[in-house]
């Protein structure tokens with residue numbers, strides 16, 4: 001872990017992507033979906049590739065015991081900054097661990113967690129298998145594994161929205177694309193990740209979309225009722241056919257006994 005690949009992306013991601021309607025919708029929708037599955041606070045949560053803690057700090061505020069694990073010093077520095085703005089009781093519930101997700105078992109002292117999150121990470125890795133295997137090993141019996149990945153089934157959507165028609169045509173059979181932050185990203189399918197979870201002893205329970213309309217429209221933060229958009233997006237994420245068209249999906253499973 002000599003190079004911090006996320007050093008250049010930390011600012012655009014934390015200051016840019018999250019400060020948009022789409023970013024806020026993503027946090028809200030994923031949070032609501034997670035609450036359907038998580039055991040009550042103060043259960044332990046491991047956020048693998050947790051970055052600046054956008055998804056797990058709200059859980060710490062609710063009383064969950066949160067460990068954010070990430071290989072990027074730059075992203076953990078952002079998490080540190082955001083944590084410093086929290087009340088002391090929230091701060092006391094969050095630990096930051098610098099390690100690659102693939103080393104999470106060793107980096108957490110072989111601890112098992114009531115919930116293991118991994119959101120927006122698999123798309124940056126060449127293959128999902130090594131990390132998914134580790135996620136399954138980190139969850140306690142009956143605990144929750146929550147994965148958000150790029151949807152390989154909807155790769156034509158973004159180039160089409162950007163009027164790049166040749167790329168859109170190629171997108172129907174593509175498995176990777178240049179993501180919004182400029183990095184190369186790889187898509188997964190619900191079916192394949194479900195099979196990998198099963199192989200790791202985790203039973204898939206539900207899958208959801210994440211955003212749809214806010215992805216298709218340019219919604220300026222200043223003129224948008226974000227709460228209203230988020231409620232619509234939550235409903236779209238829960239049901240067909242809308243969830244199938246989301247460019248990312250959220251898959252939740254539970255560990256066996």
Ligand SMILES: C[S@@+](CC[C@H](N)C(=O)[O-])C[C@H]1O[C@@H](n2cnc3c(N)ncnc32)[C@H](O)[C@@H]1O
Pocket residue numbers: 006013048049050051052053054055069070071072075099100101102118119120121124125
């Ligand atoms: C798009 S950010 C997502 C952050 C966070 N999960 C969220 O939902 O806000 C991707 C994160 O994955 C981390 N990452 C990259 N490679 C990783 C790996 N092999 N294991 C764990 N995290 C990794 C990056 O450092 C970065 O913080």
